[in-house]
Amino acid sequence: MTLLSISAISKSFSAYRALDDVSLDVGQGEFISLLGPSGCGKTTLLRIIAGFTSADTGQITIEGQDITRLPPNHRPLNTVFQNYALFPHMSVLQNVAYGPMRSGANRHDATVRAREALEMVGLAHLADRSPRQMSGGQQQRVALARAIVNRPKLLLLDEPLSALDLQLRKRMQIELKQLQAHLGITFIFVTHDQEEAMVMSDRIAVMSAGRIEQIDGGKQIYHHPRSRFVAEFIGEANFLPMAPSGLSLAPQGNAPRTGVLRPENLALFAAGATLPEGLLSLTARVETITYVGGTSNIYLQDGGLRLHARLYGPLPDGIAEGVVAQCAFRPADLHILEG
Known part of the structure; x- marks a missing residue:
């Protein structure tokens, strides 16, 4: 079942064409990675899906509903950014409960849901801490808890592991994939790291110069690349x-x-x-x-x-x-x- 449909999306910034007629269908519960070098258009596409950037042409639908012109807060999705964007003056629990309260939940229900989300990411015992007292990996988990607490249909992740050291990053790749499988939420993950995309994704959209060069499972892309760019970018050849x-x-x-x-x-x-x-x-x-x-x-x-x-x-x-x-x-x- 298709959850997200991206149809003929294009975007230019002055003379620079960031996206060129991009189309992509994403199924319910899929983990899709947008992979490519800097400037390929992957972050621009993510921001257009999220509503932070408007497309010049094209359409985006979620479960058949046209969201192309909806503001970010009216879209049934959440975004996890590179810098986590946690509120430093709030406790971990308050950070996670903030979303449900903004959506109309009372303080008690928001707190219950926030504790459940922290339990999912293994941080229930640190609910009363300040984000400043936590490691990078722990802050990343808090950001994930805050993103999933409202159970969005779609979660967008903009290189959320890029600030972590190598060993922690590898561990978080596995944990993030396990969390996604447990929740059944559709993930769209932006990365420039081919190994990260291969480890985590059901399918990978390899992007270059504002276009999707190939979208397939990691094994198919590695063994059957459709272009020299894909063959060079994925592994060595x-x-x-x-x-x-x-x-x-x-x-x-x-x-x-x-x-x-x-x-x-x-x-x-x-x-x-x-x-x-x-x-x-x-x-x-x-x-x-x-x-x-x-x-x-x-x-x-x-x-x-x-x-x-x-x-x-x-x-x-x-x-x-x-x-x-x-x-x-x-x-x-x-x-x-x-x-």
């Missing part, structure tokens, strides 16, 4: 400008083709070694080898072609910096981009 000898996918007509091969799908063998049956191969010289934990990243070059292999465990015999290696892969692992 080798780009093979022509089919290696023996590859059955030959170009048709004059349409150029590029093969996308992920580093973990590129195996290395010493020169002269017998390759397993069914693999395609080319040769390249090993330029650099770097180690991260139990992972080796091997960078190779053959003329203008640069390759990256990611290997787990010990290096194969005969693979070292300066040697010429056989670079082999399965045809099924080579994804062909059209155009």
Whole structure:
């Protein structure tokens, strides 16, 4: 069931076109990430959904109701910002109860609902503290409690984890996804962090230059990118400008083709070694080898072609910096981009 429908939304700031005919349908209970580099339009789109920025053209509906021109406080959604925007003069409980009271709840009912929301985010025992007395991760949970206390149909999150340190950020990614699944509220999450989007999302909308390049599940986007931009932005990739000898996918007509091969799908063998049956191969010289934990990243070059292999465990015999290696892969692992 479609909860949110975004139809042909465009937005310009003077001569700069921030959004260019963007359309997107979001289902009830989905976790959708808007992913892309700075300036791609993801935050502008979020602000238009929230009502803080008006679209030049297009329409937004929630459950069939046109909200395109409604003010933010009349939309059935809430937003969690990067800076959390907590009231410093109020306790944690008062911060969370503020929303229900503004919506007409009496003090007792607002307090009960606020305590329930704090329980959901694991902060009921800190209800009487001031936000100043809390860590960044705790403040983030308070902001979430305040956003969910009124049980909105839709929750918008504008890079709410960006200020946290790496370990806390990773933990909060899991907690946020678990909370979303428990509540059943639709989440739209803005991030520039591809790993964060992959960990948390049901679907990812990859954006570039004001347009959605691709929207799919993380696995589909990683293994079957629709454009070179998506292949480069999501993970790392080798780009093979022509089919290696023996590859059955030959170009048709004059349409150029590029093969996308992920580093973990590129195996290395010493020169002269017998390759397993069914693999395609080319040769390249090993330029650099770097180690991260139990992972080796091997960078190779053959003329203008640069390759990256990611290997787990010990290096194969005969693979070292300066040697010429056989670079082999399965045809099924080579994804062909059209155009």
